[in-house]
Amino acid sequence: MKGSSLRRYLLVRVALTVPMVLILLTLVFLLLRVAPGDPIKATVGARLSPEQIAERREALGLNDPILVQYGRYMAGALTGDFGDPVTDRRSVGQIIADTAPATFELAVFAMVVAVIVGVVVGALAGRLRDTPFDVGGRLFGIVIYAAPIFWLGLLAQLTFAVNLRWFPTAGRASGFDAPEEITGFYILDSIITRDWAALATTLHHLVLPGVTLGLVIGGVFVRLVRVNMLQTLRADYVEAARARGVAEGRVLFRHAFKNALVPIVTIMGLQFAILLGGAILTETVFSWPGLGAAIVGFIGSRDYSAVQGIVTFIAIVIAVVSLLIDVINGFVDPRVRY
């Protein structure tokens, strides 16, 4: 019985993801290929002769009927071919391979900070409802959410990099400091090559952007955890546990928190998925060479093809990660299944 309901749940989830990916890709195509017009004219058009423009158009397949382009785009996207930019010699796939590791490291670091802050402060605030700690925790959540991250980042740079000189202002480890590139993931590379100095530099560079981004997201998690704790703390089984004399810490984390986990894990997972698509503002402020910064750069040079390719990749990542979260929830919690 149990097996079949789980299988059914997984099948439905997968079946729902397919149209979602198709719709997302179609939206991306409409927004970035159909709507804005000719990518060649928008970028390098002024510098090329009409013949050269025609040649570039032909090379990018822009002369084909829009439906043919759509078919080619969808087929490419689903097989991992994200097309070619107009203003960069690398393919979009190569650009993603170059920038995604930086984004991934930042995302993981920020998530760790955010989850610790969110779970600890949120759970305690929920438990200590309407006490000064709760009010303080909520206010922290609200005010840090309200602070534009580019402004917080500027403040952090000024304080911890310019004045105190504790951390580098911006960027990833570079030049001699950087580990020998094998995977592009600096932490992994420096561990593989046992280059501990490079590992230290990599982490050192990660602190400011990672903590800034982590605190802002942590503020959202505080509210999320608190609200879900409030709801489970009212449940009868929590009361029952207390009545049996279970220690309060255990009640809080084993009984209440565990049952509040599904929505919390879901939102945290979605948040992580979105971070994997690039923290646009954080990467811009801290000159972090990730996906978000790459998109901003290509938008700046009006390179629709590049933006379209990267955004397609992000859309697929998000769809796959949300599917994974649902699958994990299905395994963990039988209430989620159909």
Add this chain to the structure above:
Amino acid sequence: MTTLSTLRAKLAHAYRPFRQASRTSRVLIFIGLAIVLFYVLVAVVGAQLYEYEGTQYRVEVAPGEFEDLPQLEPPSREHPFGTTRDRFDVLGRIIGGAQLALAVMFLAVAFAMVIGVPLGLVSGYRGGRLDRVLVTVMDAIYAFPSLLLAIIISFMLTAYFEPGVVSAALAVGVVYIPQYFRVVRNHTLSVKEEPFVEAARALGAKERTILGRYVFFNVVQSVPVILTLNAADAILTLASLGFLGYGVQPPTAEWGYDVSQAITDVSSGIWWTAFWPGMAIITLVTGLTLVGEGLNDVINPLLRARGAAGKAIAGEAEEAGAEPEAAALDDAAVDRGTVPTLETGVENR
């Protein structure tokens, strides 16, 4: 007389959830409202009273004779918040920025609501294939990183329009449509099974009437929370767009753009050009969020303190009516944690 007393009764009825809400929630709402009101005053009255405009870099000392404003002057009596590299008065730009932010916020939220609410009503009421398609499309938009979507849309719109208030509002607002859609749709699903809707249908009321009169007023109560939280988010998104250079046309006063222009000042000890616009964003967004959070506590009875709500409602038949209303959001959405009550919004920075 009777109209007055019914009005009073109605007001008392509308106020009752506030009475039942915890003290903290009420305090939150009122502080938030005070902040928002302050900014409305700044935008409306401040511009009339203050002598410098946001984009003004010189003053007319005699007819036809101009004198430039000082460059990067620290806060002084003449310029309480200082001046910028471009000789703009910072306070003047804060006031101009407030006008722009409030206008964009209002348009963006209104735009999302005008599209999202009716779609949600129809989708939830009719069900079937239309519903399935709309839900999938809306889910797809909802799953997409909101800032990225806003950037793409504003980028796309610049191919057709001069960047301005309306295009900024469209870019900011599209992202919110799925939130209204989901809440209204899920709520409609449960309300349409209620006896009064069935009665209306049995009496031969047109679909328009049923949706517009019976269903609408029962589902619309879930909208204010989303509305205020979206308004807060809209201010942030507009500032982010401005910071990245995809907002309104410079040199229009816009807080995010002003922060981006101040980056180089900061390291040379000039703090006032970045500090004030940042503070303006934080305070206005905090105000709106406080209102939203407070309203959420008031409207969603599950979040009310057990004691407080229990005491206030004890003996009133209301309790039975209140709980299912919160439970009306469909179970799958609750399980997946994607109920857009939005204290759970995903951040895209």
